[in-house]
Amino acid sequence: MKTFLLTFEHGPNYQSEKSFHDQQNWENHSRFADKLFLQHKVTMCGALKNESKVIAIANGKNESSIRNLFKDDPFLKNGVLILTHVDEWELYLNPEHVDE
Structure with missing residues (x-):
């Protein structure tokens, strides 16, 4: 399994006068x-x-699997947010790799 950093930005239906919780x-x-x-x-x-x-x-396995994971997100489906970046992230500090 790989780790990805995702960036979402405002979509065409984002209402700037409202907070995220009020969208x-x-x-x-x-x-x-x-x-x-x-x-x-x-x-x-x-x-x-x-x-x-x-x-x-x-x-996820790859960028495609990550994008597929979010395809049914109501904010994306309704244009409140847009998934603009999916970047694979190589972690250097990971507790799973540390011997105690």
């Missing part, structure tokens, strides 16, 4: 994201403080 389909998006987290497919996710972007860390 259309927030509840469905939140449930979708929580499910990915509980399945260990996403390990971290959140908006930058100024809410200009959302950054996520996800696990």
